[in-house]
Amino acid sequence: MKRNGSEPPAFEKTARSYLNDSQLRRNIGHATRTIREKRKAVVDEMGDWEELREAGRQIKRRVMRHLDRYLLQLESAVEKAGGVVHWAGDARDANRIISDLVRQKGETDVVKVKSITTDEIQLNRALKEEGITALETDLAELIVQMAGDEPSHILVPAIHKNRAEIRELFRDKLGLPGLSDNPEDLADAARLYLRKKFLNAGIGISGGNFAVAETGTVAVVESEGNGRMCTTLPETLITVLGIEKVIPEWRDLEVFMQLLPRSSTAERMNPYNTFWTGVTDGDGPKEFHLVLLDNGRTRVLEDAAARETLHCIRCSACLNVCPVYERTGGHAYHSIYPGPIGAILTPQLRGPEDKSAASLPYASSLCGACYEVCPVKINIPDVLVHLRGKVVDHRKSTGGIKSRMNSEHAGMKLMGRIFRSRSRYERAQKLARTAQGLFVRDGVIPHLPGELSKWTSVRDLKPIPDQTFREWWGERS
Amino acid sequence: MNISLFVTCFNDTLFPETGKATVRLLERLGHTVDFSPEQTCCGQMHYNTGYQEEALPLVRRFTEIFSDAEAVVVPSASCAGMIREFYPRAAERTGDPDLAGAVEQLIPRVYELTQFLVEKLGVENVGAYYPHRVTYHPTCHSLRIIRVGDAPLRLLRNVKGIDLVELPSSEECCGFGGTFAVKNADTSAAILGDKVRHVKGTGAEVCTAADNSCLMHIGGAIQRQRGGVETVHIAEILASTEET
Numbered sequence: 001m002k003r004n005g006s007e008p009p010a011f012e013k014t015a016r017s018y019l020n021d022s023q024l025r026r027n028i029g030h031a032t033r034t035i036r037e038k039r040k041a042v043v044d045e046m047g048d049w050e051e052l053r054e055a056g057r058q059i060k061r062r063v064m065r066h067l068d069r070y071l072l073q074l075e076s077a078v079e080k081a082g083g084v085v086h087w088a089g090d091a092r093d094a095n096r097i098i099s100d101l102v103r104q105k106g107e108t109d110v111v112k113v114k115s116i117t118t119d120e121i122q123l124n125r126a127l128k129e130e131g132i133t134a135l136e137t138d139l140a141e142l143i144v145q146m147a148g149d150e151p152s153h154i155l156v157p158a159i160h161k162n163r164a165e166i167r168e169l170f171r172d173k174l175g176l177p178g179l180s181d182n183p184e185d186l187a188d189a190a191r192l193y194l195r196k197k198f199l200n201a202g203i204g205i206s207g208g209n210f211a212v213a214e215t216g217t218v219a220v221v222e223s224e225g226n227g228r229m230c231t232t233l234p235e236t237l238i239t240v241l242g243i244e245k246v247i248p249e250w251r252d253l254e255v256f257m258q259l260l261p262r263s264s265t266a267e268r269m270n271p272y273n274t275f276w277t278g279v280t281d282g283d284g285p286k287e288f289h290l291v292l293l294d295n296g297r298t299r300v301l302e303d304a305a306a307r308e309t310l311h312c313i314r315c316s317a318c319l320n321v322c323p324v325y326e327r328t329g330g331h332a333y334h335s336i337y338p339g340p341i342g343a344i345l346t347p348q349l350r351g352p353e354d355k356s357a358a359s360l361p362y363a364s365s366l367c368g369a370c371y372e373v374c375p376v377k378i379n380i381p382d383v384l385v386h387l388r389g390k391v392v393d394h395r396k397s398t399g400g401i402k403s404r405m406n407s408e409h410a411g412m413k414l415m416g417r418i419f420r421s422r423s424r425y426e427r428a429q430k431l432a433r434t435a436q437g438l439f440v441r442d443g444v445i446p447h448l449p450g451e452l453s454k455w456t457s458v459r460d461l462k463p464i465p466d467q468t469f470r471e472w473w474g475e476r477s
Numbered sequence: 478m479n480i481s482l483f484v485t486c487f488n489d490t491l492f493p494e495t496g497k498a499t500v501r502l503l504e505r506l507g508h509t510v511d512f513s514p515e516q517t518c519c520g521q522m523h524y525n526t527g528y529q530e531e532a533l534p535l536v537r538r539f540t541e542i543f544s545d546a547e548a549v550v551v552p553s554a555s556c557a558g559m560i561r562e563f564y565p566r567a568a569e570r571t572g573d574p575d576l577a578g579a580v581e582q583l584i585p586r587v588y589e590l591t592q593f594l595v596e597k598l599g600v601e602n603v604g605a606y607y608p609h610r611v612t613y614h615p616t617c618h619s620l621r622i623i624r625v626g627d628a629p630l631r632l633l634r635n636v637k638g639i640d641l642v643e644l645p646s647s648e649e650c651c652g653f654g655g656t657f658a659v660k661n662a663d664t665s666a667a668i669l670g671d672k673v674r675h676v677k678g679t680g681a682e683v684c685t686a687a688d689n690s691c692l693m694h695i696g697g698a699i700q701r702q703r704g705g706v707e708t709v710h711i712a713e714i715l716a717s718t719e720e721t
Contacts, residue, residue, distance in 0.1 A: 367650035
């Protein structure tokens with residue numbers, strides 16, 4: 001589902017159409033099951049995985065406590081190494097900085113490393129408006145871009161497509177009528193197409209997995225080598241980095257370079273690990289620009305109970321274990337950040353007024369599978385519940401009479417009142433037992449009215465028995 | 478031991494047999510069970526749906542009722558999880574240090590039933606008899622919030638006459654999630670459909686768990702499909718003997 005300026009609908013509204021897409025269900029179900037089994041195997045072989053997770057969490061906590069200091073340290077280290085640092089308050093700032101840089105170089109084409117942060121700010125669209133073509137060079141991002149689609153997974157943007165669909169796309173867009181759907185042939189077709197683009201590119205644009213405050217080093221880890229091409233071949237390199245990606249010291253990489261690949265691609269190490277520190281004479285780009293992006297992140301930082309959302313290293317392990325994501329896919333979240341991490345990050349980045357984003361904390365059964373696999377131990381269920389509280393509090397304070405008439409709100413208020421008093425509770429039990437008579441058919445309740453019909457649409461409800469436990473207990477003693 | 482039963486509002490009203498079975502089981506093992514009729518609800522539904530303000534009086538109420546208990550036993554992993562994991566955070570939210578202190582004092586004495594039997598009492602064979610083919614669904618909150626581990630399975634393996642069969646993809650959620658089942662009804666139904674398929678695939682007559690909420694969800698769908706598999710709380714299996 002595309003975002004085209006107007007506010008997208010709530011999660012539960014669009015989930016239905018995705019749930020009915022049998023091809024999507026099969027593609028994502030298969031892909032997430034495969035990745036999650038592989039991940040488990042490479043995590044289980046680590047004797048100190050829990051210690052690593054705890055170390056990752058502690059480092060990130062320190063970063064968030066002293067983010068101001070580490071960012072200034074990063075800025076000075078990057079500048080000392082010959083790079084230029086730009087500060088972007090929001091997406092518009094970042095896009096303007098980048099398009100100005102591209103224009104100053106007189107370029108009309110750029111090559112891109114897969115970067116969710118640039119997707120977050122919709123950089124490609126902004127560049128297009130300035131007459132600049134941004135080419136995605138990661139295979140999956142290229143597929144998504146060619147299809148005029150949007151990514152549906154943090155790590156595997158084209159997870160919703162299978163190879164038959166990709167073959168059709170390449171056949172049409174690259175003019176290759178005889179192309180097979182062999183993965184090798186599909187990769188070859190993309191490689192040939194991309195190789196020419198790399199060799200002619202004047203500007204490369206990347207995101208970054210980590211930036212070391214101590215040294216000014218930026219790191220990108222990847223599987224295909226396209227990132228290495230984009231960060232070394234062009235004369236100019238521009239990197240967009242969310243401010244939460246800074247880590248204090250070089251040695252902290254020891255922790256994250258173990259946590260990230262095992263959690264994301266289920267590998268012991270990524271095939272390509274590129275680190276660069278400013279610019280180096282005669283090697284790599286001559287100019288390096290680092291754009292540090294806020295775009296709502298300091299708002300997340302303000303809320304101490306949800307701040308850990310910023311610890312995320314974008315591994316996507318939580319997506320692959322999520323029973324909701326596995327069935328709806330990523331597009332139902334209406335955000336570049338789908339799945340459990342998206343359900344906590346998106347509403348915080350967008351703020352309480354965004355109604356679509358406010359539906360996301362509810363897009364979870366709170367099963368806790370995400371927390372269990374998170375390499376930096378973000379307690380996602382806990383943050384989800386906290387954010388639900390904020391959604392309700394916001395509605396209470398701004399919704400007026402309409403929100404108080406809302407059936408959920410009224411029901412919750414009433415139940416709260418009932419549970420606060422033994423006598424009200426016992427009266428309610430008796431009343432419910434009598435009232436259900438209207439709905440019981442052959443010993444079950446097959447249909448209920450109003451919101452509760454959503455329960456009985458696929459499930460029978462067992463009626464309340466004749467005697468409550470407390471009545472039995474009272475008779476017994 | 479003097480055990481205070483927190484039966485939960487859900488079991489009290491909808492599944493009294495689970496409460497009765499818990500009492501029979503604990504008494505059979507030689508313990509005294511007490512039930513305070515002042516108890517109502519732990520506040521989980523309110524807390525998890527975002528009505529935390531409404532949940533706080535319930536946190537306070539529970540803490541006051543059970544403050545002197547030697548052990549509080551809860552035949553619901555989910556409600557036990559609410560108390561053990563979320564009460565401290567809820568208490569913190571009130572800014573009342575006395576409540577926070579009382580919660581901190583109380584929660585080490587609050588146990589989910591199977592965890593209480595295996596970890597606290599050190600009992601794995603409760604002398605039960607249940608001649609049926611049974612599959613066990615480890616609910617999310619028993620598995621990932623209060624971490625009962627294999628305590629329920631150890632208890633079930635020692636039940637005489639039982640034919641215990643493994644549930645495929647058992648650790649996946651059933652799609653209940655409290656108000657999630659209504660607020661995201663379509664997604665919940667999709668998750669539930671796969672759980673039901675796995676349950677029926679085992680050929681079991683009975684699906685059991687440490688939570689009646691998840692069982693009501695799974696059982697409701699099986700009943701709608703006339704699927705022929707019953708859902709039974711683990712307390713009821715453990716309370717069954719050759720005599721009853």
